[in-house]
Amino acid sequence: MTNPDAASGADAAALLWGAPGAAVKRGPKPRFTLEAIVDAARQIADEDGLSQVTMQNVADRLGAAKMALYRYVPGRAELDAVMLDTAFGSPDELNAGDWRAALTAWSLALYDRALQHPWVVELAGRPHTPGPAEIGWYEAGLEALSSLPLAEADKLDALALLSGHALSMARRAADAENTEELLAVRLYPHLMANAHRFPRTAAAFAASSSGDRDHALRFGIDRIIDGLAAHA
Amino acid sequence: MTNPDAASGADAAALLWGAPGAAVKRGPKPRFTLEAIVDAARQIADEDGLSQVTMQNVADRLGAAKMALYRYVPGRAELDAVMLDTAFGSPDELNAGDWRAALTAWSLALYDRALQHPWVVELAGRPHTPGPAEIGWYEAGLEALSSLPLAEADKLDALALLSGHALSMARRAADAENTEELLAVRLYPHLMANAHRFPRTAAAFAASSSGDRDHALRFGIDRIIDGLAAHA
DNA sequence: GTTATTTGCGTCTCTTGGACACAATACACA
DNA sequence: TGTGTATTGTGTCCAAGAGACGCAAATAAC
Structure with a gap:
């Protein structure tokens, strides 16, 4: 019945939203905290990539045994x-007056966050239960959009569009460097060898010399915002 | 040196783009083909989800031993x-005259493909070497965009924007049903309980009754296209 | 002090991907 | 026609990684 492709457990919501109030309990003092465990995991992800975040590695970093973690976290x-x-953290409280500027700032802030922790992109890309921080971003985004005459549903869609783009970039x-190599070594030769089948694509790739990453980011944001302006 | 987070092997390109010409060889006749193996894997993914696509399951479906697959495919x-x-397949050859109509059709076609095989979204979402079919979609998209006065690099960015949106939707x-349950049961109660912290988001979610999926799809496509029109 | 809990963790199991060796097969060549 | 050789199918083994289970030590409540 349960689809194993669906991520996060039912317990994720409790951890994310649950009350931190834990009364005095009976047994031994807990040696760790959820925060400490998550911090350790975050460090590992930052340093060695998400694939190195295993229960074992997290436990090692804390000087604990693997199974000890399961007292604090239901599962991976x-x-x-x-x-x-x-x-994700909380979005910075930057409200330029213009809605365009505010939305742009919002998108760029999200982009910066994602750059600091590249693995959030992968995690955010799979289905998951949103936590308070993620909802906080939506709240800030809706505030930036508040002056626009759009249906509430459309505002959510617009934010999803922008955040999707920012995270993708x-x-x-x-x-x-990885992508560079991926395209340069793995795609390029084959694409050029088949330029007769894909003339436009070959030309386009040849023209755009894997340049400005920032340009693509701004281009997308600007286009979406232009589209919103044209519609409202 | 090699980042294990990076997907696909170096050999992927060879499989995707390599010449199918395999001369007469010496040993026993191959019992299987790459196509048959991929078909079996596709069937399993369609029926039981991507997580059920294991070498073992694919082999079972073909009546082969697991290790036999590695003669045809370097790895997972x-x-x-x-x-x-x-x-991905090849995009349908539908060229409405108007570039807006053509781009819309392109996006919708991609959306339909993704709906037929939901797991492509997950696979396309991780870094990978593009194959001929994927490049074929880019070629078709560039053709739809050919009449627009945009830089080639921007055209690629525009297509990435549209395809990202379509796949995301x-x-x-x-x-x-999964998402429905996810939001309704896991997010909704907590969001409403914290409505004081997230008033706009709570209101927006309450207003948009998880309705029209198609609306969100069209909304995003239209906004992006409007944005392109405003820019060109 | 006794008792009910709760923590830390050692041990075991299951699932996956993959390396490796070996026997069977079938073409090349003499 | 026989021999060599490359190639295939597959059995066996191994390493990770997630997690179930149970037990001993710690500690608050009575």
Whole structure:
């Protein structure tokens, strides 16, 4: 019945939104905290990539045994969920008066966050339960959009569009050298060899010399905002 | 040196773009083909989800031993790459005269493809070597954009924007019941309980009754296209 | 002090991807 | 026609990684 492709457990929401109030309990003092565990996981992800975030590695970093972690986190999926929401953080309180400027700032801020922790892109890309921090971003985005005469549903859609673009660009930028090599070595030769089948694509790739990552970011944001302006 | 987070092997490109010409060889006749293996994997993914695509399951479906597959596919990552490109297929040759109509049709066609095989969204979402089919979509998209006075690099960016949106919407639609439950049961109560912290978001979610998936799709496409029109 | 809990964690199991060796097969060449 | 050789199918083994289970130590409540 349960689809194993769906990420996060039912318990993720409890961890993300649950009350931190934990009364005095009976047994031994807990040696760790959820925060410490998530911090350790975040460090590993920042340093060695998300694939190195294993229960074992996290436990090692804390000087604990692997199974000790399960007293604080139900499972790997829930750890991912908390890592993601923690890394999102709260959006900066920057409100330029113009809605265009505000939305642009919002998108760029999200992009910066994602650049600081490249792995958030991967986590955010899979289905997950949003936590308070992620909702905080939506709240800020809706505030930036508040002056626009759009249906509420459309505002949410617009934010999803912008955030999707920002995160997508952040991924590209994050493994730039990797992507560079990927395209240059793996795609390019084959594409050029088949230039007769894909003349436009070959030309386009040849013209755009894997240049300005920033340009693509701004281009997308500007286009979406222009589209919103044209519609409202 | 090699980043294990990077998907696909170096061999993926060879499988995707390599010449199919295999001369007469010496040993026993091959019992299988790459195509048959990929087909089996595709079927499993369609029926039971991407997580059920394991070498073991694919082999079982073909009546082969697991290790036999490795004679045809270097590894799991390469299988993913070929599955992805195969599922993309070639875009339909539909050219409405208007560039707006053509681009819209292109986006909708991509959305439909993704709906037919929901797992392509997940595969396309991770870094991978593009194959001929994927490049074919770019070629068709560039053709639709050919009349617009945009830099080649910008055209590629525009297509990435549109395809990202289409695939993102396809994912939502694919596990609709799942997402429905995710939001309704897991997010909604907590969001409403914290409505004081997130008034706009709570209101927006309450207003948009998880309705029209198609609306969000069209909204995004229209906004992007409007933005392109405003810019060109 | 006794008892009910709760923590830390050692041990075991299951699932996946993959390396490696070996026997069977079928063409090349003499 | 026989021999060599490359290639295929596959059995066996191994390493990760997630997690179930149970037990001993710690500690608050009575």
